[in-house]
Every structure is written in structure tokens, then in C-alpha cells.
Amino acid sequence: MNMVKxxxxxxxxxNQQNTKTVYINTIGCQMNVYDSGQMMAILKARGFRETSAPxxxxxxxxxxxxxxxxxxxxxxxxxxxxxGLKRKNPDARIVVAGCVAQQLGRKIIARFPYxxxxxxxxAFPRLPAMLEEVSAGGGPLVETEMTExxxxxxxxxxxxxxxxxxxxxxxxxRGCDNYCTYCVVPYVRGPEISRAPEDIVSEIKAxxxxxxKEVTLLGQNVNSYGKKEGLCNFPELLEKVNAISGLKxxxxxxxxxxxxxxxxxxxxxxxxxxxxxxxxxxQSGSDxxxxxxxxxxxxxxYLDKVRRLRAAAPxxxxxxxxxxxxxxxxxxxxxxxxxxxxxxxxxSLFAFExxxxxxxxxxxxxxxxxxxxxxxRLKELFAFQEKIARQKQQAMVxxxxxxxxxxxxxxQQKLTDKDSQAPLELTGRTSGNRIxxxxxxxxxxxxxxxxxxxxxxxxxxxxxSNSLWGIPAExxxxxxxxxxxxxxxx
Numbered sequence: 001m002n003m004v005k006x007x008x009x010x011x012x013x014x015n016q017q018n019t020k021t022v023y024i025n026t027i028g029c030q031m032n033v034y035d036s037g038q039m040m041a042i043l044k045a046r047g048f049r050e051t052s053a054p055x056x057x058x059x060x061x062x063x064x065x066x067x068x069x070x071x072x073x074x075x076x077x078x079x080x081x082x083x084g085l086k087r088k089n090p091d092a093r094i095v096v097a098g099c100v101a102q103q104l105g106r107k108i109i110a111r112f113p114y115x116x117x118x119x120x121x122x123a124f125p126r127l128p129a130m131l132e133e134v135s136a137g138g139g140p141l142v143e144t145e146m147t148e149x150x151x152x153x154x155x156x157x158x159x160x161x162x163x164x165x166x167x168x169x170x171x172x173x174r175g176c177d178n179y180c181t182y183c184v185v186p187y188v189r190g191p192e193i194s195r196a197p198e199d200i201v202s203e204i205k206a207x208x209x210x211x212x213k214e215v216t217l218l219g220q221n222v223n224s225y226g227k228k229e230g231l232c233n234f235p236e237l238l239e240k241v242n243a244i245s246g247l248k249x250x251x252x253x254x255x256x257x258x259x260x261x262x263x264x265x266x267x268x269x270x271x272x273x274x275x276x277x278x279x280x281x282x283q284s285g286s287d288x289x290x291x292x293x294x295x296x297x298x299x300x301x302y303l304d305k306v307r308r309l310r311a312a313a314p315x316x317x318x319x320x321x322x323x324x325x326x327x328x329x330x331x332x333x334x335x336x337x338x339x340x341x342x343x344x345x346x347x348s349l350f351a352f353e354x355x356x357x358x359x360x361x362x363x364x365x366x367x368x369x370x371x372x373x374x375x376x377r378l379k380e381l382f383a384f385q386e387k388i389a390r391q392k393q394q395a396m397v398x399x400x401x402x403x404x405x406x407x408x409x410x411x412q413q414k415l416t417d418k419d420s421q422a423p424l425e426l427t428g429r430t431s432g433n434r435i436x437x438x439x440x441x442x443x444x445x446x447x448x449x450x451x452x453x454x455x456x457x458x459x460x461x462x463x464x465s466n467s468l469w470g471i472p473a474e475x476x477x478x479x480x481x482x483x484x485x486x487x488x489x490x
């Protein structure tokens with residue numbers, strides 16, 4: 001028996017010495033973040049070790065986004081850095097994955113001949129086999145075949161090779177059947193495919209066992225989950241996830257307004273773990289433009305659904321996406337978008353200048369809005385929204401909010417660099433997805449582990465454009481003293 005142990009130990013040491021490193025650069029949406037995590041888990045299960053230094057990696061992967069031209073330019077800039085690296089180290093492998101890989105396929109090899117593998121949105125589970133083929137002298141390889149079903153998640157592998165955080169993404173479906181005229185998603189992600197509910201629940205339970213407290217369910221249109229396959233509908237899936245022991249919060253993106261059902265609206269009032277926040281992309285406030293976009297709802301129908309959401313959950317926060325300068329958008333159309341923003345009073349929004357995308361029908365539309373005008377409208381929209389957001393943030397001052405603590409704040413390292421005695425500043429989010437930062441107690445011997453993953457009450461004392469600042473509510477009535485520029489809780 002001792003001999004067996006010695007052999008296993010030597011094999012383990014040999015494997016550690018032969019371990020190769022992988023670096024993944026993720027560009028784009030939460031779906032890409034999830035896919036990158038899945039790729040990393042698959043590669044770690046085969047002996048790879050993650051590195052933060054791409055120049056020193058044996059395997060470099062860029063997981064790409066095709067939704068806007070800027071993201072494609074980002075990908076090209078990143079890949080372009082590694083032509084010299086490939087000359088110095090021919091054994092290094094460079095992989096382009098994701099939506100641009102799906103869209104351009106072999107054209108990527110033509111532009112970047114030192115790329116070894118192009119792997120599309122459905123093919124990344126086959127990446128290890130492709131790497132073996134390249135190492136054996138094959139390649140470059142291009143795999144963009146789309147599958148008609150989603151592979152079952154190996155939850156044991158996920159647990160063993162995934163570093164679980166407090167909040168995690170879990171994909172419940174892929175693809176889209178809506179064919180908005182500006183969008184490439186149906187062409188690069190394929191038609192809608194939903195995962196089996198038992199597979200989703202199994203993955204979430206595995207993540208909860210390894211420390212996750214909050215899950216965000218992902219899909220291009222989660223509201224249509226399960227319809228094509230005859231599975232449970234989305235509110236019924238939320239019910240199953242809500243019943244998972246140890247899970248504290250549920251979020252989801254993205255929700256198409258045309259499919260927002262009364263049953264889902266009611267779920268916000270009924271399910272205690274479902275966060276009171278919805279991202280509901282409107283794209284435009286003009287019915288004429290919405291029709292050209294093929295969105296299949298009017299501005300009034302959208303506003304009615306927002307009103308019903310807030311009636312079901314008065315503390316609901318609403319965020320959105322808006323495209324500025326869609327082909328044919330007049331000044332009047334743009335003003336209607338501003339009017340809708342004023343009526344909804346979004347808590348925050350993402351807005352983008354329209355850009356032509358390959359395969360999307362809108363690239364053939366006439367009456368393109370000049371670049372200068374698109375930029376002017378975008379700036380005007382952001383200034384208009386900023387006033388609304390600032391007022392809504394300021395209204396939180398004096399309120400006590402439940403915050404799920406995620407870890408140290410972004411500025412904690414700067415505080416420590418400036419003053420080694422600086423208190424620990426932590427960050428978290430409210431149910432409404434507002435970022436809240438706070439200091440722990442002055443004399444505490446507690447560290448981040450005593451807070452991380454806990455939901456605590458924070459009394460808000462200050463509001464900023466993108467975050468709130470407060471103190472633990474149980475100490476809010478205690479005297480404060482200012483030491484060295486920091487507010488300490490006595």
C-alpha cells in the first residue's frame with residue numbers, strides 16, 4: 001500500500017511540473033463571462049493552471065463579442081499583440097472563441113494566421129480535443145457548428161475546478177428567436193434552446209454548496225424559457241430556484257418586454273429570494289422606430305408593464321438599454337425616447353450609438369444618422385438620465401437597506417496604500433442592485449470572512465452617481481468620530 005501512495009505522489013509531482021498555463025480575456029456580456037468560466041473549468045480539469053499574465057501563458061483565449069463594432073475592434077487589438085509572442089514561442093496556442101469566432105470563422109485565420117483555433121459559441125466543450133489535434137500537428141482549426149441541444153453540466157467538475165464567488169452567473173438558455181433588425185445574436189448564438197430545469201437546479205445547488213449566495217440566471221430572452229421544449233415556464237423555474245436551501249438571492253437577465261407575463265410580474269411579489277430589480281431593454285421610445293427594430297411592442301405597452309411591475313413591488317428598480325441614432329431616427333423620435341425615460345424614471349441605463357453589424361437587416365436600411373448627430377444625442381441622453389439617477393440615489397439617504405456583502409470595495413487597496421491603518425471598506429448590493437460601500441467597526445478584529453456572503457442592514461449616509469455609502473444599522477445611532485479623514489464607527 002505504501003508503494004502505491006509513493007507512485008501516486010510521484011505522478012502528482014510530475015503533473016504539477018508539466019502543468020500548462022491558460023489566460024482568458026473575456027469581452028462582452030454576462031453570457032460570455034459564464035462561457036469563459038466553463039472553459040476555464042474544462043481546462044483546469046485537464047491540468048491547466050490559470051494565469052493573469054497573457055505573455056507568459058501557454059494558452060491564450062479571447063472570448064469575443066459581436067454585438068457592437070467597438071467590441072470587435074477590442075478583440076482585434078488584443079489578438080494583434082501576440083504575433084511577436086508566437087514567433088518567440090511557436091508552442092504557445094492562441095484561441096479565438098465566442099460570437100466573433102462564430103460570425104467570422106475562417107476569416108479570422110486569414111487576418112491573423114498565427115491563431116491556432118477558432119471555436120464558436122456552441123463548440124467550446126470540444127476545445128481540449130482541438131488543442132490535442134493542434135499539438136499533434138493539425139490546424140489551424142475552425143469549429144463553428146451549432147448544436148440542437150445543450151450539454152448537461154458536469155457539476156462535480158464545476159465544484160472541483162471553479163473558484164466560486166458570492167454571486168455567480170448560470171445560463172438557463174442560449175440563442176434568440178426574436179430577430180431584432182439591429183442584432184446579430186440569432187446569427188451567432190443560434191435559435192433559442194433551453195436547458196432542462198433539473199440540470200439548472202443541480203448546477204445552482206453545486207455552486208451554493210461551494211459558497212455562492214446569489215445567482216443570476218442568464219438568457220437572451222429568459223421570459224421565453226422552456227416554451228419550445230415544453231418545459232416548465234420561467235416563473236415556474238424561478239419557483240424551483242427559490243426553493244434551494246442556502247441560496248439568498250435570485251436575479252435574471254435579459255427580459256424581453258413583449259414576453260413579460262402577468263405570472264412573472266406576480267412572482268416579484270411572491271418569491272422572497274427574487275430581487276426587486278428588472279433589466280427591461282426598451283431600445284427606443286418611438287413606436288415608429290420600435291417597429292423598424294422589430295421589437296413587437298409599443299411605447300405605451302412597455303410603460304403599462306413598468307406600471308404593473310411597480311404596483312406588484314413598489315420598491316422595484318428598473319434599468320434598460322437604449323440605442324441612439326437608429327437608421328431613420330428623427331429628432332422627434334429621439335425626443336419621444338427622452339419622454340419615455342422621464343416617465344419611467346430609470347434607476348440607471350445603458351445607451352449606445354447605433355452601428356451596422358454584419359448579417360443584421362438594419363445595415364441595409366437607408367437614412368443613416370450622421371456620426372456627429374448620434375454622438376450629440378447620446379451625450380444629451382446621458383445628461384438627461386444623470387439628473388434622474390442622482391435624484392433617485394439621493395432619495396436613498398437616510399434609508400436602511402439590506403445589503404449582500406460581496407467583499408472589499410474597489411478603493412480599499414488605495415485606502416490601504418495611503419494609510420496602513422485605514423479601516424476595512426466593504427462593498428455589496430441591495431436587492432434593487434444598488435452598490436453600497438461601508439466601513440466595518442473601528443476596533444473590530446473581524447476580517448472580510450465575517451461579512452462576506454452575509455446580508456446586513458446598512459443605513460445610507462451619502463449618495464454618489466454610481467454608489468451609496470453607509471454604516472451598519474446597529475451602529476447608526478452610535479457617536480462617530482473623524483480620524484485621519486476616515487469616518488469610524490465607534
